[in-house]
Amino acid sequence: MTNSIASDLEPVGTPGPVRIDSPVRRVAKEFVEDPVAVVGLVLFVLIALIAILAPWLAPQNPYDLAQLDIMDGGLPPGEVSFGTGDTYWLGTDQQGRDMVSAIIYGLRISLVVATMSLGIAITIGTVVGVTAAYFGGKLDSFIMRIVDLQLSFPAILVALILLALLGRGVDKVILALVIVQWAYYARTVRSSAIVERRKDYIDAARCLALSNRRIMFRHLLPNCVPPLIVVATVQIAQAIALEATLSFLGVGVPITEPSLGLLIANGYDYLLSGRYWISLFPGIALVLTIIAINLVGDRLRDVLNPRLST
């Protein structure tokens, strides 16, 4: 913000020395008023930390096949390994994989897939959305037609077909998730940007002959952030669930790098036979993650949408 004219033109998004209460602080303050949301946030941070620190936390590297012992396969929670004498607190799956480690690493894969696809989809969606809003006219209606068309197709169907064609793989799942998600962001960004574009300060910026790119990203974009955050929290939960569903249907991540969804799917075969732990614990981890994100997202939406705060 070196350009003094531009910062003078900034709408309510920029923290300035004059303001007592920055929007970020206001949001934070209101956010903590809801204890349930705080629990969600803490839970989510915890889960994210576990996923990030997986290699140091997990007792075993579940991807290193040499560390697994098939003779330890299918042990119930609390059993001790035949070979190493370690205790499997949540049991093992058929391959002798420690479920605690599998869940920690599975969480990692699930979150990596979701955040990677989120990042790429937001980037694409934002560029497309801001461009459409800024230039308007034919380009705008053309882009929005594509967005509408894309959104009219259920994500699960598009992703399923894509992966059935592409085959399994972490990269392929990310690609499929990006393809089904970018349009949400494009639409969100465009609709907030278009409101902003009509305001006078944008015209003023144009008169000052600021570059299109500068106006789009310095001035239009910041105003799209609050709705974008709301959509992103909903979408990241959706992405995690979708990845799990795809893996469950057998078209997701590869078996040697199981995500939570794949762990559940593998355990599904054993559910009826009483080996509940293979499927149940990853399921709980998955549901906790999604609930935590949704709780945060829910509160954020209430907070960021001032019309509703009564």
Place this chain on the structure above:
Amino acid sequence: MKAGKTSLIAGIFALGAMPALAQDLAIGLKSEATSMDPQFHQLSTNIQVHKNVFETLTSQDAVQKVGPGLATEWEAVDDTTWRFKLREGVKFHDGTDFTARDVIYSFCRVPLVENSPSPFTIYTASIADMTAEDDHTLIVRTEATNPLLPAELWSISIISADTLGAEEEVVFGPQGTCEGLGDVPQSPAFNSPDVAVGTGPYKLESYTRGSELTLTRFDEHWGGTPAWERVVMRPITSDGPRVAALLAGDVDMIESPPIQDIPRLEDGGFKIVDALSNRIIYLHMRQEEGAPGIEGAGDTNPLMDARVREAISLSINREAIAERIMGGYAQPAGELLPPPMFGSSGRPVDAYDPDRAKELLTEAGYPDGFTITLGTPNDRYINDEQVAQAVAQMLARIGIQVNVDASTASQFFSRRNALEFPIYMAGWGASSGEMSSPLKSLVATFDEKTGMGPTNAGRYSNPAMDEVLLRAMSTIDDAERDSLLQEAGTMVLDDYGIIPLHYEQTVWAMKPELDYEPRVDQYTMATEVKPAG
């Protein structure tokens, strides 16, 4: 628990309960027949259903021993000519009589079936001529010596020439050049009971795709009155719901209950029968230069070294796989067909010896192992993906790092045939019940022209073995053929040209009031289901 009570009650009131039970039979199948045309798609799912409605000249019992069917006896007149005596007094479901003309018509129709995804022509292609000496005597001439003819005849269902609109005189011609067939009905027509007319113990009553297929008893069957008045076959493709359907009493019997659910079914008082199948699960290795998917082994393909292949075989703990992954419903394999089936030699299973395996790797110049991609389907064989992972685990112990590349069968088979995998796991069921089947398809030198080695995606080649195998395949004398096949099989296994893992065991679960003789060919046939006792 509920079923346990039921079986107790059934035990007490056995006599009173039986007649009601004995009328209807409902079977839960793991996949659905794609057509009621017995000559449309060569697929076990279809065949096992058709066997109730249609019959064949020869039969195969539960261990695939060939016996009489619609033909009562046969003899090889010379190397290429066979004479079959046909059964007299056999009637089709619509009342027409069965004669040699029906047989000729049936074989004539095979090449004329349109859109067949897997035609039955592989069994009719070798037939040069068929003539009727009289109504119940048939002469068959083959192009070359074919000792397997009686076994192969089990695959061609006999349909009614009259019902399907043939002319009075049906004259055989090879490769679809028959005369007097009239207008040959195509496959969709067979979904109607008026067209799907056979001589089998059950008649087709209705066929509702996706939900059920109903058969009714054919009272005039030559073999006597069948056991069930009505048979319902319901495709329940997901494992869990299929088990649940049996537990809930919706069906009386299911095929292939998932292995992990068997203890639960047994606790519920259900009867479990199982048999060793003719299906071998094996590892095949690319034995040519330029194999993809191998890293850390320099420029050469380590799999071309027999010591490396032996090391792979010795590193695998087959017992552990059979026990842990297959829940005991598999048998470690030492060759490609379980003894005592025809052509097996009783070769012992390779012992689990990781230390020796490491030594062999070092001798071969790979003390630190290498990295390799293992291809496997994930929805084709029992717990296939799990088995592949276990193999990967065991290979990792001797230093061979394995990336398991699992894909659905549809992608796996295409990729395998395109030679994308340096090593892959797959299965083979010997449809003829003899060793010539796996040897010819899996390890004979690949040759497009002669049709040898069609599934040899490891491209193993041993000309000496090929020669022995070819000799076996043109030898009609059973004892001699048996020993030649044993010799050929031993040559391959001494070479570690292919690595047998285990024979799958096929399992059926049913109410305790039923009995089923388990079949090696894995077919579920209503005709073979009997009331217990």
Place this chain on the structure above:
Amino acid sequence: MIVYLVRRAGQSVLAVVAMAVLVFLGVYAIGNPVDVLINPEATQAQIAATTQRLGLDKPLWQQFGIFLGNAIHGDLGTSFVYGRPALDIILERLPATMELAVVALILSVGLGVPLGVWAGLRPHGLAGKTIMGGSILGFSLPNFWQGMLLILVFAVLLGWLPAGGRGQTTEFMGLEVSFLTLDGLSHLILPAINLALFKMSLIIRLARANTREVCLQDYVKFARAKGLSGRRVVMVHVLKNIMIPVVTIIGLELGSMVAFAIVTETVFAWPGMGKLLIDSINLLDRPVIVAYLMLTVLIIVTINFLVDVIYSLLDPRIRLSEMKG
């Protein structure tokens, strides 16, 4: 209005054509169905003959040309597996999926709207909070996992309801339906709940948010101030105002229900189109995959078109802005 309709219809047709190209090229570019279908003992010559018979030896563009030519006449190809027209096979399965989707939709709207409105009217009450908590749960539990739990609890542990399949069907207005028999109904309950839960949570949240927003509008405040009973305010003003988003949801979600039915049908072995799709993907039965997708595209595009029309009837502003634009 007519101009708008014609333009909108034109766009729909364009969308269908674009999808046809994408779907066909995508599906026909992968794998080789003959490898999956044929007996592995077949010789190269027999494989070649089968490939030719299925028309797979022709170049892709030629196959596409044939497909388009036939598609115009309503023929979407012949199934490799069943040897019958792919469309027939799918249409046989359509009633089962539609029954499931419609019942689930009725469940989710019938329960979702009242619950959502209630939660919106009393956002801080216990009931409101419970409803919202429940909806977050319904929203968060992945569909297949919900289905598994339903089976585990109601079919396996309690044994009250069957775990899968469709049960007995009867003829109703020319269609095979299962909700008219007790056996059929018992098979329908779990899958319908499974399919409905997610949408119900969505609708609850939507109805709640809209209710809250409407309640803050001046005319509702005014109506309340005027002394109109709470009940009347809800019935007249609130419900009327949340109808537009709900109609949109009903329309759009019916399409996505059909898609989500893929998961539910897989879990509950429900013999509908979704299960057929999964089976066909596994067998590489290309004509059926393509026909399924084309049919789904057609259904979704048609629904969207209808929703837009209803929408424009309900809210004249949309019509005007669209006509200008």
